[in-house]
Amino acid sequence: MNVHSVKGEGEGGACAPLPMTSQVMAAMTLAGDMGSSKEPPMFLQPSSARLFALIVVYAVHTAITARTLLDYSLWGLLQQAFLNWGTGQIFSDLVFALLLVGVWLVADARQRKVAAWPWILGTLIFGSLSPGLYLIVRERALLRPTATGAPAVR
Numbered sequence: 345m346n347v348h349s350v351k352g353e354g355e356g357g358a359c360a361p362l363p364m365t366s367q368v369m370a371a372m373t374l375a376g377d378m379g380s381s382k383e384p385p386m387f388l389q390p391s392s393a394r395l396f397a398l399i400v401v402y403a404v405h406t407a408i409t410a411r412t413l414l415d416y417s418l419w420g421l422l423q424q425a426f427l428n429w430g431t432g433q434i435f436s437d438l439v440f441a442l443l444l445v446g447v448w449l450v451a452d453a454r455q456r457k458v459a460a461w462p463w464i465l466g467t468l469i470f471g472s473l474s475p476g477l478y479l480i481v482r483e484r485a486l487l488r489p490t491a492t493g494a495p496a497v498r
Contacts, residue, residue: 390486398483402476409473442467445475452482 412421425435446464453460466474 390483392487395480395483395487398476398480402473402480405476406473409471438471442472442475445472449475449478456482456485 416424424431426432446467449463449467450460453463463474463478466477
């Protein structure tokens with residue numbers, strides 16, 4: 345019997361499709377129908393092009409941050425963030441986004457067995473520069489060959 349369908353009781357034994365439930369998906373996975381490759385999808389695999397893009401975006405963002413701090417100072421930048429409801433909302437959104445990034449960063453660091461606290465502390469002090477640097481360091485580590493010569497696995 346095929347796990348994708350059930351024989352009907354009517355004439356000709358027509359097959360009716362099963363609804364996709366977690367039990368059906370589990371059976372398909374066990375049967376090997378969904379592919380049992382342990383490789384992550386291509387867009388999640390480490391690549392030197394992605395590392396290059398991360399470095400370029402990080403460099404541009406760091407230059408913008410440095411220029412802004414030179415023009416306003418940290419205190420002046422915080423004052424600008426609360427001039428009106430619009431700028432306050434943007435600042436609030438940035439804080440919320442960094443909180444979500446921090447949650448992901450801690451989970452990822454635990455999975456990779458590296459310390460998360462320096463990156464979280466850096467996020468509190470330097471904002472998004474710290475998670476950006478974490479992504480670069482992480483990508484470089486994933487591209488570094490293991491003892492077998494293969495790239496590191498996530």
